[in-house]
Amino acid sequence: MTDRRLTPFSGRIALDTLRGSVAAEAFVPGTPARIGIPVTDLCPAPGALRDRQLIFGAEVTRIDSRDGWSFVQAMVDGYCGWVSEGALSAPAPATHVISVPATHVYREASIKRGEVARLSLGARLSVLETDAKFARTAEGWIPRQHVRPLDRPAIDPASVAELLLGTPYLWGGNSRDGIDCSGLVQLALRMCAIPAPGDTDLQREAFGDFLPEGTEPRRGDLFFWDGHVAMACNARTLIHANGHTMSTAYEDIRACLTRIAASGEGRFHGIKRPSFDSPQISRG
Structure with a gap:
């Protein structure tokens, strides 16, 4: 039996990789996207209770869309489901990951000028530049000590x-x-x-x-x-x-x-x- 959690088929549209395996109305190559909000539910159907969650920076392949929801497959583990369309943003290559339990994204390179988001451990970022105190991203500034390059994973x-x-x-x-x-x-x-x-x-x-x-x-x-x-x-x-x-x-x-x-x-x-x-x- 096919595991729906790992099958990139919305019930209507399927990834090209499933040609010959499922009866779909259409097969598509999918389009790359990423999660652009701190956290979003991944649901078995639009508006249903979550199966899992995806956090900021998670790469996905968008397969189908309807009624303000998109059917996606998460690149990290192949998990499939529906996310709110508003949770998706354009793809951007991640360079760093949040390496502390949680952090804030600030409007400016100052902790006194207000924050715009809170990100969890594991959130992935495209860092544009760093200075002694902050890492700059398209979304704002993050304390430099809270991020780590992706090519330096933890060991325990x-x-x-x-x-x-x-x-x-x-x-x-x-x-x-x-x-x-x-x-x-x-x-x-x-x-x-x-x-x-x-x-x-x-x-x-x-x-x-x-x-x-x-x-x-x-x-x-x-x-x-x-x-x-x-x-x-x-x-x-x-x-x-x-x-x-x-x-x-x-x-x-x-x-x-x-x-x-x-x-x-x-x-x-x-x-x-x-x-x-x-x-x-x-x-x-």
């Missing part, structure tokens, strides 16, 4: 996840304003240049075999339940965006396993260890 996904401690839990959320378990894992891995799907079930399929039962968890290991994922900080503690605390929080691994088992909220599948190419990743 757990440290990225820890930047979002206290972030409110939001089902389908993908930003500092609100995030869910799979959004947290995807963002933490992506900031380290490790590709990851957007949903828990897809992540569970993406990272090879489960570790043998009894293997001691290492920093960065992923714990999978039905509908939930968490990341190890060390052999005793994990971090996850969860509905128990309604936040991104630490939890003792044994206590978490016991709590979820007692609640009957989801079967524990086991632990997976994504492939980390960098030898610099801390495994403490």
Whole structure:
């Protein structure tokens, strides 16, 4: 069965890559665009409840449009859905990424002259120039210490996840304003240049075999339940965006396993260890 989340077919118009695979009214090459607002919902149908979110600078391919909505495919993970037409802007090559939990975009190179937007960790930017204090973009000025070149990714996904401690839990959320378990894992891995799907079930399929039962968890290991994922900080503690605390929080691994088992909220599948190419990743 075709997974609609990863199928660039609006039900009417499909990408050219699907010729011969689906019955569409038309096939198109799609047009490039990017998300031009801080965060927007990605929905299974125009006006429906979100599946996920896309944040500023996310590259997409626009496939279909109707009634003020556009059907797009996100370049980062292939996820498809409808976004408000007003969320899209012209494509621009990203050079930098927001590397702190959140930042502001200022009208001028001064923190006293007023802000025009708030951007989340992971937002991608086209930086035009920098000085000692600010990075200038087409949208405004951002504190220089809050951005990092895309060619210098982070090296420890757990440290990225820890930047979002206290972030409110939001089902389908993908930003500092609100995030869910799979959004947290995807963002933490992506900031380290490790590709990851957007949903828990897809992540569970993406990272090879489960570790043998009894293997001691290492920093960065992923714990999978039905509908939930968490990341190890060390052999005793994990971090996850969860509905128990309604936040991104630490939890003792044994206590978490016991709590979820007692609640009957989801079967524990086991632990997976994504492939980390960098030898610099801390495994403490």
